[in-house]
Structures are given as structure tokens and as C-alpha cells.
Amino acid sequence: MAREAHDPHGEGLMEFALSEADAAFRSDLVGFLDRELAEGWSRSEHGLGSAVYTDFSRDFVRTLAAKGWLTPHWPREYGGGGQGAWQHFVLGEEMWKRGEPRGPQYMNVNWVGPALIKYGTEEQKRELLPPIARGDVFWCQGFSEPEAGTDLAALRTRAVREGEDYVLNGQKIWTSYANEADYCFLLARTGSVADGRNGISVFLLPLRTPGVDVRRIEGFVGEHSFNELFLTDVRVPGSCLLGEENKGWDIVRRTLAYERVGAPRYARAALVLDGLADWCRAAGLLTDPGVQEQFGQARALCEAARVLVYRVIDERAKAKEPSPMAYQARAAMVQAERAVGDLALDVMGSEALVEQSPGDAQFRNSLGAGIAAGSYEVQLNLISRLILKLPKE
Ligand SMILES: Cc1cc2nc3c(=O)[nH]c(=O)nc-3n(C[C@H](O)[C@H](O)[C@H](O)COP(=O)(O)OP(=O)(O)OC[C@H]3O[C@@H](n4cnc5c(N)ncnc54)[C@H](O)[C@@H]3O)c2cc1C
Structure with a gap:
């Protein structure tokens, strides 16, 4: 939930804090994930798209659905829990931190279902939404x-x-x-x-x-x-x-607006950063001022991305139409992913090139982040035109 901050200069400041109910939800969810996901479960170990990852996600999502945690933000009549956008987003953050154990079904709940709810006929909604809410189908x-x-x-x-x-x-x-x-x-x-x-x-x-x-x-x-x-x-x-x-x-425009911030990439990048800090500490590198500066910059980019994404979720929670802020938020997430990927390569050296090591996984993530759901350069074009109001080149 977002609340307006004390804003003596009228600069439109905002601070974000979860409501008690959403904070309690996060804490329950974290406990559930600790129990359900084997220790060390993460995308980097199983490989996105691997049979083991996909099979796991099918069972996991059904368990999530049975708890009412797959589509909590959908209306009740379509199999949802009638909760707000923030609860859905807390789910996204916690899932993404753990390598997105919902697999492809994160797309179902993030944008496929909402598009069906907004544009579908009653017949399409009756036929297609319940299987998504039960965790029974994959969409691409x-x-x-x-x-x-x-x-x-x-x-x-x-x-x-x-x-x-x-x-x-x-x-x-x-x-x-x-x-x-x-x-x-x-x-x-x-x-x-x-x-x-x-x-x-x-x-x-x-x-x-x-x-x-x-x-x-x-x-x-x-x-x-x-x-x-x-x-x-x-x-x-x-x-x-x-x-x-x-x-x-x-x-499409609406769908992409949901998709752009559907994967809270900064949450995972920040965790990878913590892991890298542990690695550097053990290797005696963390006292180096240059390394400290790189860590500071990467952390700041993760935080900036988080707050920019929260602004987009705040719009959604207030049922506003998607605005160009989503481009800004997505560009910031790409910057955060890349900063952590570059840092991993810089500090870990050849160890970061070992396949499926945290450095390797982060580097691949950051490559995909700048292309999937619309490339980074194109987000910058859109920001220049729609937010900075610069002329089209
Ligand atoms: C991990 C991942 C998953 C994906 N999943 C799907 C999926 O499930 N379904 C699907 O339909 N697609 C998917 N895509 C495809 C993705 O949407 C496209 O790759 C993306 O839209 C870019 O299109 P393109 O590959 O044709 O590159 P191009 O459009 O050819 O662009 C190539 C390069 O040129 C740059 N460029 C192009 N035009 C401009 C411009 N006007 N100004 C500045 N730079 C420009 C781009 O930034 C990019 O760097 C996925 C991509 C990735 C990486």
C-alpha cells in the first residue's frame, strides 16, 4: 500500500509501506516457501525451461492455488481472492527472489488472466479463467x-x-x-x-x-x-x-504494461548482490574502496528500480490506466540486473563463467532482461518521447 509522504514543498513525494494485512501475508508466504521449496531451490540450479523446472512448477502452482495464493488479486467470481494489487505484487517479489517457481504460470496470473477479465466474453471467461486459477494450464x-x-x-x-x-x-x-x-x-x-x-x-x-x-x-x-x-x-x-x-x-498495449513490471527482477538481483558480497568478504575483497563503490552503485540501482516499480503498482492499485511510468520502471530493472551481472564478472573473474554459477546465471538473466518484453533501447526511446517530451528522432 502506498501512502502520501509528508510533503512540505508539494513535490509529490510518496513513501511505500505494506498494510498490516499485506505484511502478514508476506510473512506467511515466506514461511510457506521455506517449507515447500527444497533448500537451495532456484532457477540457477535447475535451468529455466528444463523438464525438472517445469514439472516442479506444475505441482507447486496447484498447491499455491489450493491455498488461494495463485490469483489472490482476481475477482472472486473468476476464481480469485478479491485482494488488491499489492498482495499480488508481494507474491511476485517473493517468487522472483526464489527463481520464479510458478514457471510460465506467472504470465497467466500477471497478464493473460487480467486481459481475459477485461476483454473476454462471459463464455471465454467461464471456460478459460477457472483452469488458470486452479493452476491447471500453461499459456504462452x-x-x-x-x-x-x-x-x-x-x-x-x-x-x-x-x-x-x-x-x-x-x-x-x-x-x-x-x-x-x-x-x-x-x-x-x-x-x-x-x-x-x-x-x-x-x-x-x-x-x-x-x-x-x-x-x-x-x-x-x-x-x-x-x-x-x-x-x-x-x-x-x-x-x-x-x-x-x-x-x-x-x-497489446495494456498487456505489455502489465508484463513490463510483471517480473520484479530487482528483488532477485538484490539477493544475488548479497551473495556476491559474502563471496567478496570471504575472498578479502570487500575492503577495496573500488569494490565497495561498485556494490554501492548496484545496490542503489536495485533500490531505485524497486521504488519505480512500486509507483506503477500504486497506479494499478488505484485502478488508474497504465501510464508511461512502466517504461521507466522496466528500464531501471534492466540497469539493476546489468549492474549486478557486471559486478559478478568483475569481482569473480573466471569463476563467474562456470555454467549455472550465480555469476553465470546473473549474467544470462541480465542479457534476457534487456530484450524480453521489449528491448531496453526501445524503453529509453519511449521515456524520451512520453516522459521527457523530447521530439521523435
Ligand atoms: C528471454 C526472452 C523471452 C522471450 N519470450 C517471448 C515470448 O514468449 N513471446 C514472444 O512473442 N516474444 C518473446 N521474446 C522476444 C522479444 O519480445 C523480442 O526479442 C524483442 O521484442 C526484440 O525483438 P527482436 O528480437 O526482433 O529484435 P529487434 O527488434 O530486431 O531489435 C534488435 C536490436 O535493435 C534495437 N532496436 C530496434 N529498434 C530500435 C529503435 N527504434 N531504437 C533503438 N534501438 C532499436 C533493439 O533494442 C535491439 O537491441 C523473448 C525474448 C527473450 C530475450
Whole structure:
């Protein structure tokens, strides 16, 4: 919960403190995670996308759901707990610190479900939300294409209406978890290419539909996380369309605003930093003023990212429309991840290059952080235009 700080100069200061109920929730959750997760459980040991990581997350998420801790922030009628945005965020922080044991299902609860709640028909909500709230399904995100990453509005996957159905053809790339997913939240062009972002629609595609071919891509972030998705004459009923035809861009904008701060990366980076400090202390490096300065800078970046993300969550808790602050928060998280990754390489030297060591894991995390959910450079462009009001280059 955020509260306005004492602000004698009217500078819009704010301080954040959890309500008693949210603080008690965090403490229960930490105890639960200590019991449920084996000692040392973390993404760095199992590998994101590995079978052991994915299998674990399936069981773990069902346990979480049974406690009412998977979708506490959703409305009760859709399987939620009717709690606020802060409780969901506390969950995100604690999960991310532990390597995100919800696996791909963090996307379900963070942005897939909220998009269905806002734009879905009653039929879509009744069919698709309860399995998410029970922890029974995996969703993936089919946005990027080979020639449409940053320039997402250039996507070419087509959906053509035939009677009551749509027929999909095209290719997606970098589709995390598509190899395990049941559904894809997919963007396709229903208008002409010249319509740009005004000719795009969202489809809720069951991945077992004939004509869907998922192929693995080796990546730097984990054993098996990336995939390509080939769609050849994939026929789906009109009920798979989310929202209105050609109006998918509004849904995308909202979805990305949730996604940008969905992974509280600073929380994990700060823990890695603590581990690095222990390592440096043992190695006798922590008395070096240069090393101390690097630690100070990295810690400050983690804290700045935390507070900037809290401002975004505060907007959400007050039911305001997503604002450009999300770009700032995400850029700050990337800076924090990178500062900790660079520090690990600097102080640990070749030890940080050992595969799946904390240094290696942090370095890979920081690489992905600057690309996934929109690249860092593009966030800077958006900040310059929308927050600093600089002219478009
Ligand atoms: C870990 C991870 C998971 C991902 N998961 C998914 C997923 O599940 N589903 C999905 O759809 N996609 C996913 N992606 C893809 C991701 O969304 C894209 O990689 C991203 O949007 C960038 O697109 P691109 O790779 O085509 O790079 P490009 O758009 O080709 O950009 C290449 C480089 O050029 C820079 N650049 C491009 N345009 C500009 C500009 N105007 N100004 C300044 N610099 C610019 C970019 O910053 C970047 O550094 C994932 C990516 C990663 C790393």
C-alpha cells in the first residue's frame, strides 16, 4: 500500500509501506516457501525451461492455488481472492527472489488472466479463467515474428475469416514455453498490412489445434525455453477471437504494461548482490574502496528500480490506466540486473563463467532482461518521447 509522504514543498513525494494485512501475508508466504521449496531451490540450479523446472512448477502452482495464493488479486467470481494489487505484487517479489517457481504460470496470473477479465466474453471467461486459477494450464505469448520484434505492428501472421471460423497462417518466434503450453495468446493480422496496428487481432489459440507445429530453438537463457511456432491452415472458431476484430492493439498495449513490471527482477538481483558480497568478504575483497563503490552503485540501482516499480503498482492499485511510468520502471530493472551481472564478472573473474554459477546465471538473466518484453533501447526511446517530451528522432 502506498501512502502520501509528508510533503512540505508539494513535490509529490510518496513513501511505500505494506498494510498490516499485506505484511502478514508476506510473512506467511515466506514461511510457506521455506517449507515447500527444497533448500537451495532456484532457477540457477535447475535451468529455466528444463523438464525438472517445469514439472516442479506444475505441482507447486496447484498447491499455491489450493491455498488461494495463485490469483489472490482476481475477482472472486473468476476464481480469485478479491485482494488488491499489492498482495499480488508481494507474491511476485517473493517468487522472483526464489527463481520464479510458478514457471510460465506467472504470465497467466500477471497478464493473460487480467486481459481475459477485461476483454473476454462471459463464455471465454467461464471456460478459460477457472483452469488458470486452479493452476491447471500453461499459456504462452505469440507476439514476436522473424521480422516483427521491436516493430511488432509489422507482424504478418494472417487470420482470414471463413464463415464462422478463422484460418491462421504464419510464423512466430521466441515463443517461450510453447513446447509445454496448452494455449497461445496470439497476435494475427486481420486487416491489411497498410492498416499497421489497426489491423491486428488477438486469438486465444488452443495449441493442440491441427496445423500448429512447435519447434525448439536453442537459446542462452535455459535448457529449452524458446520455440518457433508454425501455423499452417489452422482453423479456429470465431469464439477464439478476444475483443473486437482489428482492435487487438489496445489489448497489446495494456498487456505489455502489465508484463513490463510483471517480473520484479530487482528483488532477485538484490539477493544475488548479497551473495556476491559474502563471496567478496570471504575472498578479502570487500575492503577495496573500488569494490565497495561498485556494490554501492548496484545496490542503489536495485533500490531505485524497486521504488519505480512500486509507483506503477500504486497506479494499478488505484485502478488508474497504465501510464508511461512502466517504461521507466522496466528500464531501471534492466540497469539493476546489468549492474549486478557486471559486478559478478568483475569481482569473480573466471569463476563467474562456470555454467549455472550465480555469476553465470546473473549474467544470462541480465542479457534476457534487456530484450524480453521489449528491448531496453526501445524503453529509453519511449521515456524520451512520453516522459521527457523530447521530439521523435
Ligand atoms: C528471454 C526472452 C523471452 C522471450 N519470450 C517471448 C515470448 O514468449 N513471446 C514472444 O512473442 N516474444 C518473446 N521474446 C522476444 C522479444 O519480445 C523480442 O526479442 C524483442 O521484442 C526484440 O525483438 P527482436 O528480437 O526482433 O529484435 P529487434 O527488434 O530486431 O531489435 C534488435 C536490436 O535493435 C534495437 N532496436 C530496434 N529498434 C530500435 C529503435 N527504434 N531504437 C533503438 N534501438 C532499436 C533493439 O533494442 C535491439 O537491441 C523473448 C525474448 C527473450 C530475450
